[in-house]
Amino acid sequence: MATAEDAAAVAAIYNPYVADTCITFETEPVQAAGMAARITEVLDAGLPWLLAEHAAGAAGFAYASKWKGRCAYRFSVESTVYLHRDHTGRGIGRALYGRLLEEIRARRMHAVIGGIALPNAASVALHQRLGFRKVAHFEQVGYKQDRWVDVGYWQLLI
Template sequence: MEVSIRPVEENDAACLARIYNHYVSGTCITFETDPVSAGDMLQRVSESMRASLPWLVAQASGGVVGYAYASKWKGRCAYRFSVESTVYLDANHTGNGIGLRLYAALITAIRAMSMHAVIGGIALPNEQSIRLHERLGFKKVAHFEQVGFKQDRWVDVGYWQLLL
């Protein structure tokens, strides 16, 4: 399958929402509990763009099959060289290397901005996401127990960090 990675466009918002809403409604991977609209997703894209942070999409078979973006880690000025990274794939396109390529492209874009640290949060357990982060050089730096409650259970969150 041929996959291309490109910057997000406004008309991608509905695809992004579709991909994300699978994880909202069926998993504990995100702590969001209500589906998001294309408008909500467009607002999130715009927020990243206003902060001059990258948002990329993976495209295959004529459609968007995944996305990755950077967001501010914290609001205080001293955090300005650190970002949080996020990646989501269409559930039908996991396990075939798209996430690795997409995430690597995001890290390259973040590095080009002279950022210092990339932080990825993972709802646990999630071995697939842990393997992805560690394959890209991230190291586990934190583990918070039972900080989220979704799907009738408590969920831990771990943080992985990549120093650029």
């Protein structure tokens, strides 16, 4: 389980995605203090934030956040997973995401929703291998790196 003290390592994994890709729609790097606040918010909500560690340091992170603020959504969460670029393609993402799903189940959640900026074949394949199915596709809802980006949503009922 991650803590606010892991914020710098989490930001170091996340910020290259902010700077170089459309995978996240954030456009400015997240400082360690801001990431610490995010981690604390998730943990204070009783949801999991996991950190995958490797001999060389943090290899990735995954967390669940509230899907929406209204009370009726309280059994639905959005899932997020990011890997350090040096640790992709080794099965770490699948193991980390699988552990996240175990934590979500233990908290008696019902629906897990993963949003994916498209195209992103690796993320789509990961979600589908874990039993998610595509339930929505929004065209051109994000604009980053001088282009419009679609977003698809995959859902898993647990």
